[in-house]
Amino acid sequence: MPKVSLADGRELEVAEGAAWADVARAAGIQAVAALVDGELRDIRDQAEEGQKVKLLTLTDPEALEALRHTAAHILAQAVRRLFPGTKLAIGPAIADGFYYDFDFPSPITRDDLPRIEEEMARIVSEDLPVERVFLSRAEAEDLLKEEGEAYKLELLSEIPDERISFYRQGEFMDLCRGPHLPSTGLVKHFKLLDLAGAYWRGDATRVMLTRIYGTAFASEEALTEHLKWREEARRRDHRRLGPDLDLFSIHNEAIGAGLILWHPKGARVRHEIETFWKERHFEGGYQLVYTPHIGRARLWQTSGHLDFYREGMYSPMDIEGQEFFLKPMNCPFHIAIYKSKTRSYRELPIRYAELGTVYRYERSGVLHGLLRVRGFTQDDAHIICRPDQVEEEIRKVLNFALDMLREFGFSEFSAHLSTRPAKFVGAPEDWDRATEALRRAVEAEGLGYDVKEGEGAFYGPKIDIDIEDSLRRAWQLTTIQFDFNLPERFDMTYVGEDGRKHRPYMIHRALLGSLERFFGILIEHYGGAFPAWLSPVQAVVLPIAEEQIPYAEEVAGKLRAAGIRAEAWTRGGKTLRYLIREAQLQKIPYMLVCGAREAGAGTAALRLRTGQDLGPQPVEEIISRIRAAISSHSPEL
RNA sequence: GCCAGUGUAGCUCAAGCGGUAGAGCAUCCGCCUUGUAAGCGGAGGGUUGCCCGUUCGAGUCGGGCCACUGGCUCCA
Numbered sequence: 107m108p109k110v111s112l113a114d115g116r117e118l119e120v121a122e123g124a125a126w127a128d129v130a131r132a133a134g135i136q137a138v139a140a141l142v143d144g145e146l147r148d149i150r151d152q153a154e155e156g157q158k159v160k161l162l163t164l165t166d167p168e169a170l171e172a173l174r175h176t177a178a179h180i181l182a183q184a185v186r187r188l189f190p191g192t193k194l195a196i197g198p199a200i201a202d203g204f205y206y207d208f209d210f211p212s213p214i215t216r217d218d219l220p221r222i223e224e225e226m227a228r229i230v231s232e233d234l235p236v237e238r239v240f241l242s243r244a245e246a247e248d249l250l251k252e253e254g255e256a257y258k259l260e261l262l263s264e265i266p267d268e269r270i271s272f273y274r275q276g277e278f279m280d281l282c283r284g285p286h287l288p289s290t291g292l293v294k295h296f297k298l299l300d301l302a303g304a305y306w307r308g309d310a311t312r313v314m315l316t317r318i319y320g321t322a323f324a325s326e327e328a329l330t331e332h333l334k335w336r337e338e339a340r341r342r343d344h345r346r347l348g349p350d351l352d353l354f355s356i357h358n359e360a361i362g363a364g365l366i367l368w369h370p371k372g373a374r375v376r377h378e379i380e381t382f383w384k385e386r387h388f389e390g391g392y393q394l395v396y397t398p399h400i401g402r403a404r405l406w407q408t409s410g411h412l413d414f415y416r417e418g419m420y421s422p423m424d425i426e427g428q429e430f431f432l433k434p435m436n437c438p439f440h441i442a443i444y445k446s447k448t449r450s451y452r453e454l455p456i457r458y459a460e461l462g463t464v465y466r467y468e469r470s471g472v473l474h475g476l477l478r479v480r481g482f483t484q485d486d487a488h489i490i491c492r493p494d495q496v497e498e499e500i501r502k503v504l505n506f507a508l509d510m511l512r513e514f515g516f517s518e519f520s521a522h523l524s525t526r527p528a529k530f531v532g533a534p535e536d537w538d539r540a541t542e543a544l545r546r547a548v549e550a551e552g553l554g555y556d557v558k559e560g561e562g563a564f565y566g567p568k569i570d571i572d573i574e575d576s577l578r579r580a581w582q583l584t585t586i587q588f589d590f591n592l593p594e595r596f597d598m599t600y601v602g603e604d605g606r607k608h609r610p611y612m613i614h615r616a617l618l619g620s621l622e623r624f625f626g627i628l629i630e631h632y633g634g635a636f637p638a639w640l641s642p643v644q645a646v647v648l649p650i651a652e653e654q655i656p657y658a659e660e661v662a663g664k665l666r667a668a669g670i671r672a673e674a675w676t677r678g679g680k681t682l683r684y685l686i687r688e689a690q691l692q693k694i695p696y697m698l699v700c701g702a703r704e705a706g707a708g709t710a711a712l713r714l715r716t717g718q719d720l721g722p723q724p725v726e727e728i729i730s731r732i733r734a735a736i737s738s739h740s741p742e743l
Numbered sequence: 744g745c746c747a748g749u750g751u752a753g754c755u756c757a758a759g760c761g762g763u764a765g766a767g768c769a770u771c772c773g774c775c776u777u778g779u780a781a782g783c784g785g786a787g788g789g790u791u792g793c794c795c796g797u798u799c800g801a802g803u804c805g806g807g808c809c810a811c812u813g814g815c816u817c818c819a
Contacts, residue, residue, distance in 0.1 A: 200817055216748065216813095261819045271819085283819050302814030303746025310815075314746045317814070345812095349754080358810055359792080469744055471815085651776045679775075680782095687780035701778055713779060 110153050113141075113160035120153050127288070129153050130161045137161035138287045139172040146171055148285035150238045164292055165324045174199035176236065176287040177226075177296050177322035178206045183278035184225035185318075189214065194280065195257040195306060195315050202332070203321030207304055209257070210316055219298045219318070226296065233291030234276040238284065246270040250281065257306065295329040296322035299336075339577055344629035345475040348372070351634050351692060353642075354476065354625075364473045364480030366622050371642035374671070375628075376621055378640050380461060382513070383485060383618070390506050392459040392487055397439030399463065403429035408595055409438045418466050436462035437589075437614060440488045441596045449600040454610060455491035455499055461621065462486050476626030483621040489613040490598070493539065496611055500543040500586065504551055504569070507584045507617045511573055513739050514628065515637065518574035521548045521555035524562040531565055532590025540588040540611070541567045565591035575631040583624065586615045635693040635715060638735040638743060643694050645672040645732060647710065648685045650701035652678055657705040661698060661725055668729045670736070690715065695743050696732055698725075714743045 107119045112133060120129050127149045130137035140147045141160040146168060153159070162169040178197035181204070185192055189210055197206030241249065243262075249272075250258045258281045262270065273282045275290050287293065297320060304317040323329040340346075348354045353372035356365065368376055384394060403422060406412045411419065415434060422429040433439070440458045449456070463483045472478050491499050508519060523544055526537045544567060548555045555569075562568055566588030572580040589612045592598075599607040618624040628636070638644055645665055649658040658674040665672035675685055682699065689697050698710035709722040712731075735743055 196816085196819065198818070213747070258819075265819065281819055300813055301747060304815045305745075306816090307818080308816035310745070314815080316746070319814085363810075470810085471744065473811095648779090650778055653776085679773090679777095681775095681777050682779060683777085684781055685779090690780050697779080699779065703778090711779080717780085719779060 108153060108155040110155075110157045110159055113158075124153050125150050126153055126159065126161065129159065133161060135161045136163050138164050138292060139169045139285050141168050146285060148172075148238065149288060150284075164287075169287075170324065171199045172285045172287055173293060173324060174204040174322050175282075175285065176290065177293045177320060178204040179236075179273065179275065179278070179280055179282070179286065180226050180229050180290055180293055180296075181206050181222065181298070181318060181320060182208075182280060183229055183275065184222050186278060188218075188222060188225055193255055193257055196261070197280075203299070203319060205317050205319045207306070207315040207317045209313070214301070214316065216301050219301065222318070223296075223298050226298075229276070229290050230293055231291070232276065233289055235289045236273055236275045236286045238286070239272050239274055239279075240269045241272060243268055243270060246272070246281065249279075255281075293322055295324065295326050296320060297329065297333065335577065339579075339630075342577070342630045342633045343475075344477075344626040347629050347634040348475070351642075353629070356475070362480070363470060364468060364478070366476060366479060366481070372625065374642040375636065375640050376625065379514075379618075379621065379624070383461070383510070386506075386510060387459045387487070390457075390502070391455075392457040395440065395443055395458045395460050397436060397443075397460060397462060398433075399465075400430045400432055401438065403431060405438050405442075406431050409435075409592060410595055411435070411438075420465055420467055432465040433462075434464050434466045436460055436464065436484065436486045437488060437592055438596070440486075441592060441598060441612075444490055444598060445596065449610075451492055451600050451602045451608070454600060455489055455495050457487060457489045459485075459487040476622045476629075479620075479622050482623065484616050485618045485621065485624075487615050489615065490610045491613070492600070492602075492608070493536075493611060496539060497543045497546065499613065500547045501550060503586055503613070503615055504547045507571060507586070507615070508551060508553075510617050511571075511583065515631065515739075515741055516573040516575070519553055520572045520574075520580070521553045522558055522570045522572070523548065523555055524558040524568050524570070525560060526567060527560045527562055527564060529564050530562075530590075531594070536590055536611075537567060537588075540590075544569045544586070544588075563587065565589050573627075575627065576633075577630070581627050583619045583627070584615070584617050585619070586613060588613055632741070635695075637739060637741040638695050638732065639737070639739050641693075641695050642671065643673055643692070644670050644736070645696035645698060646685075646689050646694050647672060647674040647698045647700060648682060648689070649674070649676060650682050650699065654700045654702065654705050658700045661700060661710055664725055665698075665729060665732070668733060670729065670732050686713070690717075695735075696728070698728060716743065 107122060109117055109119050110129060111117050116133065118129060118132060120132065126137065126140040137149055139149050139162045141162055142157050175198065178199065182194055182197055185208055191211040193209040195207035195209065198204065246262055250262060262281060270281065271283060272279050273284060273286050298318060299321060300319040302317045302319065303314045306312040306315055321332060323332060351371065352369050354369055355367045357367065387394065403412065411434060419434050420432045422431050443458060444456060461483050463481065465481045468478060468480050489499050489503065525541055548569060568585055568587035570582050571584035572582050574580055593609055593612050598610055600610050602608045647658040647662045649655050655676045658676055662672045662674035686697060693715060695715045697713040699713060700710050704710050704722055707722065709724050710728060711722045712720040712728055
């Protein structure tokens with residue numbers, strides 16, 4: 107009789123052929139799924155000798171995937187009841203919920219979602235047992251053919267097994283790997299969220315299906331919390347906050363989609379970012395360069411962009427009979443600077459940095475506020491070094507990147523190492539050296555990372571860094587990429603100790619990615635309430651009555667003289683309540699209230715954006731407090 | 744690009760079966776002289792995304808275009 111060990115340390119002997127459900131019964135646990143040797147398994151799976159199992163109850167987080175997968179089936183069942191003739195595609199559990207792709211006989215709209223939800227609730231209340239049945243390949247094929255399930259048939263043809271699993275609940279039966287909960291009655295807390303188009307198998311050449319997104323949780327509280335989180339993310343959407351805070355605008359008709367106008371306040375934030383960025387780069391041994399927005403066709407011919415990247419580039423313009431292209435990347439220009447004279451090994455490493463504005467064609471459907479645009483400024487740099495310097499340079503640049511991101515208030519990072527793909531240029535030894543340098547650097551930083559085997563670009567391995575924002579969403583910002591292609595194409599060389607020409611290594615890197623995208627992420631991370639050093643307006647001085655206007659102006663003047671971005675709000679006719687509300691909505695960190703008492707005493711009553719009222723304080727003290735907050739880059743006021 | 748939805752004043756939103764566009768905020772002008780998230784009154788502001796059609800008459804119905812939103816292999 108097989109013996110298995112439970113998560114609580116117990117060892118159980120089970121009958122030959124017993125399922126985990128039987129084990130759970132024997133152990134007295136209300137299990138809905140099983141985590142067997144660390145893998146989520148169906149409760150109906152057979153227990154085998156020596157396996158370690160954690161029997162999962164409905165509320166175990168590990169069971170969520172099964173719960174959502176079952177929710178997806180309930181969705182499909184409801185859709186089948188309401189829209190006969192609908193074909194099923196696939197319906198997995200995903201990070202935040204689940205979806206199911208359908209081919210409806212006629213289009214449905216969002217307004218149909220409540221009806222579908224109601225039918226789902228009915229299926230839940232029917233508490234249908236979910237059974238697993240195994241069919242032979244031939245039986246499975248017959249069944250799916252009979253039901254006209256063309257998509258499922260395609261999936262079936264790719265399953266290697268001869269024993270095909272189906273799950274059945276009531277009248278509904280679906281080809282599925284599982285795992286699933288024991289019954290539909292367990293999926294009590296769910297919600298349908300969105301309707302979207304999705305290509306069959308994600309392939310743009312194939313049919314467009316209708317995808318219904320939803321989410322499900324083990325408890326009503328967890329579901330409510332998730333919906334609140336979605337609401338908060340919506341509230342923080344940079345496309346909403348941008349116009350509200352007068353930071354930027356986009357004018358599709360008048361100017362063009364995906365092109366950003368930075369308003370004075372947004373521009374001020376950008377200026378602070380850029381200034382800080384440049385200072386740090388000078389300290390880090392980078393040299394700042396500026397390069398043009400366009401270049402002749404032959405440049406892009408040499409770089410290979412015209413052969414491999416043309417669909418991402420804007421059409422050429424004709425200047426005196428020569429073709430010029432808007433730059434999609436800065437590298438060829440930096441290389442030209444490098445090549446403007448003979449380089450010695452003594453000069454290396456050379457690090458060229460540029461806030462370089464590039465233009466790339468993006469399909470209209472993928473444009474998204476500041477996050478996906480057609481014209482953007484990369485915080486770009488190219489490091490050109492000798493092979494013996496690679497290790498050190500990578501270590502430095504990674505450390506540099508993380509330091510910079512921390513200054514902007516991000517503290518959670520994860521890294522992805524992408525290695526050599528099947529099709530590549532350059533020598534495998536170079537690839538290995540570069541890949542190892544990247545690996546050692548992330549390990550030295552103590553970053554968690556995963557390896558994306560074979561997912562590097564054809565020209566070199568790379569490491570990407572994701573940050574996590576205040577809503578626990580991941581964004582890919584930093585990328586550090588080797589290039590074994592361009593040095594070759596442009597014949598970059600340096601003269602070595604031996605007096606001979608050698609090929610340098612080149613590394614592309616962007617830390618923030620692009621200023622537009624980074625700004626969008628910052629807006630959402632802070633919900634528009636920037637830390638003092640980034641706030642476009644750092645302090646407002648609010649007079650209570652007209653008599654205090656001169657005093658308010660004097661105070662604002664003192665703040666400005668101390669390097670603080672301060673305004674006196676002296677337009678008449680507004681109550682203090684009004685002005686405070688106005689300042690709160692604009693998320694201005696410091697409000698200095700000046701009434702008769704303060705004007706007499708040379709003080710101001712300090713209110714923080716947090717709502718905290720600190721009462722009257724000498725203006726000098728307020729100034730040093732604000733200056734300290736600014737220079738610390740801290741979000742604390 | 745594709746699927747579904749949406750497009751009315753600077754912003755948020757109204758206008759039962761087609762009958763000739765309205766409110767709050769914002770702006771401007773007054774009054775009020777204000778103590779920690781909206782004081783009061785008045786005025787101006789719209790080619791209802793664009794084009795074509797149906798109709799005596801279109802924000803509303805039909806067609807085409809444009810733009811935006813949610814998405815478009817987290818693999819039975």
